[in-house]
Amino acid sequence: MSIYDIKARLNNGEEISLENYKGKVLLIINSATGCGFTPQYDDLQDMYDELKEKGLEILDFPCNQFANQAPGSDEEIASFCSGRYGITFPLFQKIEVNGENAHPLFVYLKEQEVEQDKSFKVKMLSKFSKTSKTNDIHWNFTKFLVNKDGKVIARFEPTKSMKDLKKAVEEIL
Numbered sequence: 098m099s100i101y102d103i104k105a106r107l108n109n110g111e112e113i114s115l116e117n118y119k120g121k122v123l124l125i126i127n128s129a130t131g132c133g134f135t136p137q138y139d140d141l142q143d144m145y146d147e148l149k150e151k152g153l154e155i156l157d158f159p160c161n162q163f164a165n166q167a168p169g170s171d172e173e174i175a176s177f178c179s180g181r182y183g184i185t186f187p188l189f190q191k192i193e194v195n196g197e198n199a200h201p202l203f204v205y206l207k208e209q210e211v212e213q214d215k216s217f218k219v220k221m222l223s224k225f226s227k228t229s230k231t232n233d234i235h236w237n238f239t240k241f242l243v244n245k246d247g248k249v250i251a252r253f254e255p256t257k258s259m260k261d262l263k264k265a266v267e268e269i270l
């Protein structure tokens with residue numbers, strides 16, 4: 098199985114295959130509109146504006162599993178993201194990233210062998226996330242970097258510097 102075998106629904110309900118993004122560098126995130134990390138949308142949109150023409154796609158998957166910080170409908174979330182942050186990258190339907198109802202994309206992403214941040218900040222987040230599995234996502238705005246060949250090459254916890262994230266993206270573009 099590859100990442101390109103997975104399908105997901107855009108926030109308008111249209112189902113698409115991730116094969117549509119073959120040959121692109123992907124930054125896949127689980128987001129929330131009411132999180133302390135939500136202002137990362139500014140940096141993400143700036144990065145998208147700057148690097149889209151070089152082959153970057155940011156795929157945004159809202160998730161309400163962490164302290165109910167994405168409570169709105171898909172339409173409300175889309176309105177918030179475009180109105181407040183000017184988001185123009187693809188926004189998908191709200192999903193779950195952990196547990197038995199986790200979206201197949203995030204099941205796949207979590208199974209990949211990538212180094213994880215084990216810093217104090219991440220350990221603190223994991224205490225709040227109520228998850229017991231090491232590879233589970235611990236909070237909103239966890240990011241997975243996928244190269245042009247569809248290989249997951251890095252996982253960035255929400256506490257990771259956006260400058261470090263951008264540098265990693267630029268290195269594989």
